Amino acid sequence: MLTEVHVPDDVTAALSLMASGAKVMAGGTGLMPWLNDHASPPTELVCLRRVGLGTVQVSGTTARLGAATTLSQVERDASLGVLWPVVRSIASVPVRNLATVGGNLFARQPHGDLAVALIALGARVSVADQTGTREVSVEDLVAGEASVGLVTDVAFELPAPGDFKYVKAARRRFNSASIVTVAATITVTEGVVTRIVVGLGGVGPRAQRAKAVEAALLGEPLTAATVQAAAEAGLGEIAPMDDAYASAWYRTRVFPVHLRRALLGH
Amino acid sequence: MTVKIVNLKVNGVDKALMAKPETTLLLALREHLGLMGAKRGCAQGACGSCTVLLDGDPVVSCLVPAVAVDGAEVGTVEGLADGRTLSDVQRAFVDGFATQCGFCTPGMIMSAEALLERNPDPTDDEINEAISGNVCRCTGYEPIVSAIRDAAATRRASAEARV
Numbered sequence: 001m002l003t004e005v006h007v008p009d010d011v012t013a014a015l016s017l018m019a020s021g022a023k024v025m026a027g028g029t030g031l032m033p034w035l036n037d038h039a040s041p042p043t044e045l046v047c048l049r050r051v052g053l054g055t056v057q058v059s060g061t062t063a064r065l066g067a068a069t070t071l072s073q074v075e076r077d078a079s080l081g082v083l084w085p086v087v088r089s090i091a092s093v094p095v096r097n098l099a100t101v102g103g104n105l106f107a108r109q110p111h112g113d114l115a116v117a118l119i120a121l122g123a124r125v126s127v128a129d130q131t132g133t134r135e136v137s138v139e140d141l142v143a144g145e146a147s148v149g150l151v152t153d154v155a156f157e158l159p160a161p162g163d164f165k166y167v168k169a170a171r172r173r174f175n176s177a178s179i180v181t182v183a184a185t186i187t188v189t190e191g192v193v194t195r196i197v198v199g200l201g202g203v204g205p206r207a208q209r210a211k212a213v214e215a216a217l218l219g220e221p222l223t224a225a226t227v228q229a230a231a232e233a234g235l236g237e238i239a240p241m242d243d244a245y246a247s248a249w250y251r252t253r254v255f256p257v258h259l260r261r262a263l264l265g266h
Numbered sequence: 267m268t269v270k271i272v273n274l275k276v277n278g279v280d281k282a283l284m285a286k287p288e289t290t291l292l293l294a295l296r297e298h299l300g301l302m303g304a305k306r307g308c309a310q311g312a313c314g315s316c317t318v319l320l321d322g323d324p325v326v327s328c329l330v331p332a333v334a335v336d337g338a339e340v341g342t343v344e345g346l347a348d349g350r351t352l353s354d355v356q357r358a359f360v361d362g363f364a365t366q367c368g369f370c371t372p373g374m375i376m377s378a379e380a381l382l383e384r385n386p387d388p389t390d391d392e393i394n395e396a397i398s399g400n401v402c403r404c405t406g407y408e409p410i411v412s413a414i415r416d417a418a419a420t421r422r423a424s425a426e427a428r429v
Contacts, residue, residue, distance in 0.1 A: 002287040003267050005331045025331075029311055032290075032329035036309040045287075047334045072323065092399020093377065095311050097323040098330065174398035 002035060004044040011053070014046050015130050015150055022046040024150060026068050026103040029095050030111075053102070053152055056080065064155040067102025067125075071114070074101065082164050086117040086183070089168040092175040102151040105142060110178040110245055113168055115142050115207040119199030120183035121164065123156035139199075139209045159185050167262040169202075169254060171245055178202035179246040180255050182262035186222070193217045198259075203238035203251055212237045213259065227263050231256030272336045276301070277345025285332040292316045292327040295342060303343035303372040307401075314400035317373035318342050324380040326399070343372035346379070354424070355379055358417035359410075366404035374400045378414045386422055390415070 006022055008014045018024060022044040025031050035043065053066035058079040065074070071087040074080050075096065090113050091099060104114040105125070118138040125141055126133050129149030138154065165184045170176035181201030187194050196217050198210040216230035240251035260266075272285045276299060283298040295301045295318065304327055307315035311326040318327045319341035346353035352360065355378050365371045374397055381388055381396035388396070393414045394407075402410060 002331070005287045005333045007334050007336070025334075028329045028331070028334075029326075032331075033310040033312075035288075036290075036328065045331070047331065049334050088395070091311075092314065093380070093396055094314060094317045094324040094326045094373075094399045095329075097320070097325045098311075172398075174395050 001040060001042060002045065003042045006044065006046045007050055008046060009050050009052075011051050011128060011150065011152060014048065014051050015128060017044070017046040018150060019130055024048065026100040027070065027098040029091070029099040030103060030107055048100075048102075058158070061158045062155060063158055064153055065101045066153050067100060067151045069101045071096040071099045071101070071104070079158075082121075082158060083114070083117065085166050086114055089113055089166075089170070089181075101154055105138060105151060105154075109205060109207065109241075110181075110202045110243060112142075112207050113178055113181050113183075113201055116181045116199040116201035117164075117166060117183040118154060118156065119207060119209050120166075120185050120197050121156040121159065122185065122197055123154050125154050126152045128152050142207045144206070160187070163187055165262045165265075167258050169258050177245050180251055180258045181207075182258050184262055186217075186263065188222050191221050192219055193222055194219075198234075200234075200238065200255075202246075203240045203255055205239070205241070208237075210234050210237060217263075222263065224260065224264065227260050228256060231259045234259065270333050270336075272332045274332075274335070274337075275339045277340070277342060283332070287331065287333065289332045290328055291318070291320070291325075291330040291332050291335060291340070294332040295327065295340070301342050301344050304376075305369055305372065307369070312399075312401070313370070314373045314377065314397075315370050317376045317400060319376055319380060322380070322383070324377050341376070341379075343375055346375070353379075354420045355382070355414070355417040358413040358420065362409050362413035362416055364405060364409040364413035370400055370402045370404075374402065374410060378417065381414070382418055382421060386418060386425070388414070388418060 006017050025045045026048045048068045053068035055066045057064045074087045123138045127149045168181045169179040178201045183199040186196045196214045198213045200210050201207045213230045213234040216233040220226045240248040242248045269284050273282050305315035307313035309328045311329045316328045317324050377397050393411050
């Protein structure tokens with residue numbers, strides 16, 4: 001049961017409460033359903049609603065989103081159009097008005113589509129604890145390879161127009177978790193792929209980067225044949241699960257289709 | 267466990283209540299303030315029957331600890347009618363047979379209110395997206411979408427009449 005909900009006014013106070021054992025709650029869309037449904041051990045929460053991490057800054061081509069920025073804020077920010085298809089594919093309006101950018105990095109698969117997109121955008125997060133602040137990639141954070149303090153912001157370079165691709169296959173057009181999510185930042189120069197970062201969701205226990213897919217396409221022309229070969233390479237690095245949305249078998253079968261749709265648009 | 271005083275402006279009226287840590291905004295509205303419009307359906311943020319406006323935006327109030335929103339403005343379905351005169355969205359739901367058991371209706375109406383506030387002339391696709399978090403198990407969604415479309419037309423007509 002909940003024994004306390006702290007609502008600190010700044011990050012320093014939040015870190016101090018975390019150090020004494022309180023769990024972080026940003027939008028509450030992940031934690032509160034669990035607390036509402038389960039006989040949890042005595043739990044203290046530290047709520048990030050008032051700590052001042054809810055702002056978006058875009059300077060030049062660098063976007064920096066406070067961790068407590070809601071998905072709806074992203075949807076309404078004229079400078080973050082690249083992320084609009086991503087956030088609009090997540091949950092519903094009354095959930096997006098609560099759910100946060102930082103919280104989505106910790107959403108369990110097959111949720112967490114923003115994390116998939118941020119991996120593809122090469123985003124980095126600032127992680128604070130009582131000893132200071134360090135920067136880690138979203139890829140490492142989501143993979144569990146970075147120790148977790150308090151994520152305070154997420155930063156990435158806005159891609160050139162057309163370079164960012166995003167496809168989410170789901171049971172319904174609105175408000176459904178992922179069957180397969182593909183996000184990619186890709187640059188094609190003089191007919192060959194010169195830069196590619198691919199993020200995947202729905203095909204494993206965590207959002208992940210697809211390095212085998214990237215390696216198969218780098219230096220190659222972007223064609224149906226090369227993308228098919230890249231998808232076959234990618235099958236070796238995914239581990240889809242059975243759940244209420246789709247079977248592992250189905251996810252494996254349709255992964256190449258959605259990779260092709262993301263990268264080639266058809 | 268600390269019980270805290272939470273101040274809210276609910277449907278334009280200042281209210282204060284004593285909230286335990288586990289008191290959600292939904293519980294505060296229903297059991298402390300006696301506003302039974304918002305419903306407890308799934309308590310997971312999935313069914314939308316608890317949707318209310320928090321500082322103007324629709325949220326699933328079952329996922330919001332009351333102490334986290336001290337000082338906020340909250341809008342519920344009880345605040346829409348003017349005496350015995352229903353709001354345009356409520357009237358459209360009645361006239362369009364868009365409600366059957368009524369459990370989802372207050373949440374559905376608050377989502378519709380928020381949509382029309384931002385977008386006076388929504389397409390069916392935009393209406394579908396706006397209510398995609400509100401589950402109805404009775405009527406099917408067609409009469410609900412039609413009612414929201416009708417309410418939008420009524421609201422636009424009355425706005426033009428005022429000009």
